[in-house]
Amino acid sequence: MPSSLKIDESVVEDDAAYPITVTLRHLTEEEATPKQSSTSANGQGTQDGLFRSNLAKDDTQDLLDASKINARANSEEVIHAKYMIGADGAHSWTRNQIGLKLEGDSTDYIWGVLDIVPITDFPDIRMRCAIHSADCGSIMVIPRENKLVRLYIQLTTTNQKAGDNSSRADRSKINPQMILESAQRILAPYKITYRKLDWWTAYQIGQRVGTSFSVLERVFLAGDAVHTHSPKAGQGMNVSMQDSFNLGWKIASVVKGHARRSILKTYQSERRRIAQDLIAFDHKFSRLFSGRPAKDVMDAEGISMEEFKAAFEKGNMFASGIAVNYGASAIVAKEGSSEEQGDGTDVSVAIAKHRVISDQSLCGGITVGMRIPSHKVLSQADARPWHLHEVLPSNGRWRVVVFAGNTNENQQRDKLWKLSEAFSAPDSFLNLYTPKGARSDGVFEVLLIHNAPRQSVTVLDFPEVFRPFDEIDGWDYNKIFVDDVSYHEGFGNIYEALGIPQNGCIVIIRPDQYVSYVGSMEKTAAVNSFFAGFMKEQHVPYEAQPNGTQV
Amino acid sequence: MPSSLKIDESVVEDDAAYPITVTLRHLTEEEATPKQSSTSANGQGTQDGLFRSNLAKDDTQDLLDASKINARANSEEVIHAKYMIGADGAHSWTRNQIGLKLEGDSTDYIWGVLDIVPITDFPDIRMRCAIHSADCGSIMVIPRENKLVRLYIQLTTTNQKAGDNSSRADRSKINPQMILESAQRILAPYKITYRKLDWWTAYQIGQRVGTSFSVLERVFLAGDAVHTHSPKAGQGMNVSMQDSFNLGWKIASVVKGHARRSILKTYQSERRRIAQDLIAFDHKFSRLFSGRPAKDVMDAEGISMEEFKAAFEKGNMFASGIAVNYGASAIVAKEGSSEEQGDGTDVSVAIAKHRVISDQSLCGGITVGMRIPSHKVLSQADARPWHLHEVLPSNGRWRVVVFAGNTNENQQRDKLWKLSEAFSAPDSFLNLYTPKGARSDGVFEVLLIHNAPRQSVTVLDFPEVFRPFDEIDGWDYNKIFVDDVSYHEGFGNIYEALGIPQNGCIVIIRPDQYVSYVGSMEKTAAVNSFFAGFMKEQHVPYEAQPNGTQV
Numbered sequence A, B: 001m002p003s004s005l006k007i008d009e010s011v012v013e014d015d016a017a018y019p020i021t022v023t024l025r026h027l028t029e030e031e032a033t034p035k036q037s038s039t040s041a042n043g044q045g046t047q048d049g050l051f052r053s054n055l056a057k058d059d060t061q062d063l064l065d066a067s068k069i070n071a072r073a074n075s076e077e078v079i080h081a082k083y084m085i086g087a088d089g090a091h092s093w094t095r096n097q098i099g100l101k102l103e104g105d106s107t108d109y110i111w112g113v114l115d116i117v118p119i120t121d122f123p124d125i126r127m128r129c130a131i132h133s134a135d136c137g138s139i140m141v142i143p144r145e146n147k148l149v150r151l152y153i154q155l156t157t158t159n160q161k162a163g164d165n166s167s168r169a170d171r172s173k174i175n176p177q178m179i180l181e182s183a184q185r186i187l188a189p190y191k192i193t194y195r196k197l198d199w200w201t202a203y204q205i206g207q208r209v210g211t212s213f214s215v216l217e218r219v220f221l222a223g224d225a226v227h228t229h230s231p232k233a234g235q236g237m238n239v240s241m242q243d244s245f246n247l248g249w250k251i252a253s254v255v256k257g258h259a260r261r262s263i264l265k266t267y268q269s270e271r272r273r274i275a276q277d278l279i280a281f282d283h284k285f286s287r288l289f290s291g292r293p294a295k296d297v298m299d300a301e302g303i304s305m306e307e308f309k310a311a312f313e314k315g316n317m318f319a320s321g322i323a324v325n326y327g328a329s330a331i332v333a334k335e336g337s338s339e340e341q342g343d344g345t346d347v348s349v350a351i352a353k354h355r356v357i358s359d360q361s362l363c364g365g366i367t368v369g370m371r372i373p374s375h376k377v378l379s380q381a382d383a384r385p386w387h388l389h390e391v392l393p394s395n396g397r398w399r400v401v402v403f404a405g406n407t408n409e410n411q412q413r414d415k416l417w418k419l420s421e422a423f424s425a426p427d428s429f430l431n432l433y434t435p436k437g438a439r440s441d442g443v444f445e446v447l448l449i450h451n452a453p454r455q456s457v458t459v460l461d462f463p464e465v466f467r468p469f470d471e472i473d474g475w476d477y478n479k480i481f482v483d484d485v486s487y488h489e490g491f492g493n494i495y496e497a498l499g500i501p502q503n504g505c506i507v508i509i510r511p512d513q514y515v516s517y518v519g520s521m522e523k524t525a526a527v528n529s530f531f532a533g534f535m536k537e538q539h540v541p542y543e544a545q546p547n548g549t550q551v
């Protein structure tokens, strides 16, 4: 367990330095796995989530103190690190160490959760639904495996200063029976009871977000450590994982020496903005949940069920990440101010000549800043259908996808060969920013999606940049795709779905599948400029780079 | 390893007896895991499949002899068993013990197999294809994971008596280089070579099938132990697994005391017929493979590529088991002679009044004797789409599926309630053949698929036989389905696809998903008769049954 954290601010901009020092204290096996708490319900012990829930006191300091007086008291380890991520939950020790604050509402909500096998005459109990009673509050129903159903009920609220432990709710008053009785009141006239209680918990939560997401882009916070919100929209885990997904590839590419440190600022700009938007949405959603349903369309004070439904749907978009649209920055080439489109941080390109703007109007179905939508494409080599997202695995590589149109037409074929020449030139992004001696697709993967009839061409008809040759492995067969009908899984129709023009386009896709840039096939210079804005030229072979591969 | 096998013929028809005695001899860890053989190719050792392949001598006796002279020499174990399955491959020790013979062709084929990462200008190398050269034979190309491609080449044939080890091919002449050279000749003018050889083998195989598949329905043979054929259609593993799949549930239901021993005869009747059909097909297919391709349509001696393609497609049907159509028997209620439709064994119902014939014309898309085709249906309780096959897991249960049509119509609703009364009566199959005290769906699962609009009804609107109630688990929500459009996965349209009439029908499905019976909703008596033909009435509670649950 960490016991101290220091940052040497004088070397934070030095790529080779290890500015972070963390001291770890070893816990015994026993200390490291404290007992789960359990409740006696229905005459049998049932695990509850009160252990380390937000209703229990934070036990980090107790654990550290306890470990000092035991046999291995002095067993400590000191770690020097380039980067550190505090994904240590709502009580975040890291956040406290670096002195970052959460800001937001002063109200905390108390929620009760039951995992039961319900016995009920409510016919929709196996549907994911929300039940809004006339005046006993509302309930969220989440059907699970093995006939289990999870019920979420907001029990009460408490007014307190954010982070003030003293005013926590009196947890002894909350037990499964009390949560069940709330559920019964809300569900009436339907009846609900249970004989099997699998798990239950109660927890307290506020709507708050960190003022900053990192210290000097060396120590970062992610997940519940830096934003908390109600469980209503089921966002916590989704948004938290997306934080780390956003941050992971950025740190990796800086540590590997591929990208400059400047891209790290985009983490806060992109993710803090999302957390802010989510909390705004959560505020509205919470009001819809706790309010009284409207009696009829004339009842202005009540909550309209139409509005409720619309908010529910928006929540699903949030959860799946499909609604996210990252603002302009060095890694998202679009119009407008990076400060306004993000959380206020300036993340634009430092050198004006590297500023590139996408031709957003080129493809109606691709929005720069959003994830590229997935449709099926066929591998040219074996005719197998793949979802586009399947061929963009999150392995840290950038993708430059060339939609070349019908390459049986002279014009498109000529453009494709010219583009390939530019991509293969000594001063192209591919050659400047890929370390010498690394795989040719180690940093950038150049993919082709054409729409000439599949059977009219073969892999060997296309430029070698799309099918690099390896002495031992032969040609690469996984970079050329075609928009044509598959044998068994229908027609993906990606050109039509994404609105790709018949004269083609180039799309740059980030390692996390968000679109950085869209432009015409002729604009190979723009692609070079885009990467010049944040990538590092590679002069020495990969292996020989100082500290090139260590974290 | 087994060293002897005896069958006490005097008690084979006694359900409680253990007529089989097998003696096992313990091998040491070392003896039990003999070294794989490997070849030096390309300067590095590569595992080959010659270890225990059909080109090597059978080593069972050597292993047994060796184990006798080692320290644990006398460590033997004697097992008394009700049933035994010999799935011990082409050299089957079990087959030799019980003295069963394979009959068939006297020609053996020698095949070479290479698993390589090919370096080639042949553009279809990532396609599953067959290449037929003008006069150098043919090759099968099977693309695999990690850029590997498997090549199958028939190298030569050998005339020998079936099972005569002395005339085995001279294996020392076969090596990866020799197989590659064959491939190069066949593929010319394209070139092929490799730097990575992952695995290779050569083996010898004939086309033979056992004269019988069991001794007294106590010791059974399955898989390569009882039929062998060329690898061209990739059938060996598929057909072998389907043997055991066919046999497994039958033995289990006899051992559990649910069904009478008479159903065990259907194993040979069904599976030996399949093996015979497959070998007939394999003969034809082999000729197509080794013959010279036709030069043009006028070349009557050459092999027509159209014919070749048709045979290839038929092979795929075989492999997936979709083409299988089991003949009439006690467990397949259809017209015709069981001897003619099977391998000659009489497997018809013993007592005439239990003979039931399906109304095969009722549903165009369901063929009695074949697997029921799968289409998507929605769960009434939660609107989730399921493939029909997903709700028919192979857990040994029979399914009685009631297609009730639109139960909002009075006529269909009345028929459904009458049917439910019959199914719930004390003398129904459900009550006669389900052991007292077992789960109500432990032997038969009664499923409903209606096509009233999903939102117009709820689970609780249907008879309880389709949603049994349990004091602890509440209602069963997984037995009522509806043919309606799903939220995200389209419309399964199962009524239309299977040609279910609007006045509904009853379909009985075996534990292995093959259809036993189709009849109208009114014919509940036929369902009772069908099961009376081979099930055992249950008088004592499940637990108290003598030997009821042991194998």
Ligand SMILES: Cc1cc2nc3c(=O)[nH]c(=O)nc-3n(C[C@H](O)[C@H](O)[C@H](O)COP(=O)(O)OP(=O)(O)OC[C@H]3O[C@@H](n4cnc5c(N)ncnc54)[C@H](O)[C@@H]3O)c2cc1C
Residues within 6 Å of the ligand: A001, A002, A049, A060, A087, A088, A089, A090, A092, A093, A113, A201, A203, A222, A223, A224, A225, A231, A234, A235, A236, A237, A238, A239, A240
């Ligand atoms: C009852 C309940 C139901 C929920 N349901 C949903 C839902 O349906 N969908 C959804 O998206 N979200 C849901 N959430 C929210 C979701 O659980 C959280 O948002 C998510 O777990 C946050 O992930 P995290 O990794 O940031 O933090 P956590 O999951 O809290 O992980 C932090 C980890 O760090 C460890 N840790 C803490 N301090 C230290 C230390 N000093 N040293 C070492 N390790 C430390 C902790 O032990 C813990 O393992 C729910 C939350 C609750 C309480």
Ligand SMILES: Cc1cc2nc3c(=O)[nH]c(=O)nc-3n(C[C@H](O)[C@H](O)[C@H](O)COP(=O)(O)OP(=O)(O)OC[C@H]3O[C@@H](n4cnc5c(N)ncnc54)[C@H](O)[C@@H]3O)c2cc1C
Residues within 6 Å of the ligand: B001, B002, B049, B060, B087, B088, B089, B090, B092, B093, B113, B201, B203, B222, B223, B224, B225, B231, B234, B235, B236, B237, B238, B239, B240
């Ligand atoms: C090179 C090659 C490629 C093939 N490719 C395909 C293909 O693509 N598709 C396909 O469907 N089929 C293929 N086949 C055929 C397929 O492998 C066989 O049909 C299938 O393995 C038969 O299964 P089985 O269980 O009956 O026998 P086996 O797989 O031979 O299994 C028998 C087992 O019993 C064990 N055994 C034997 N004697 C004893 C004993 N006395 N005591 C204890 N254990 C014993 C053996 O060690 C072995 O594990 C291929 C075969 C070969 C040789």
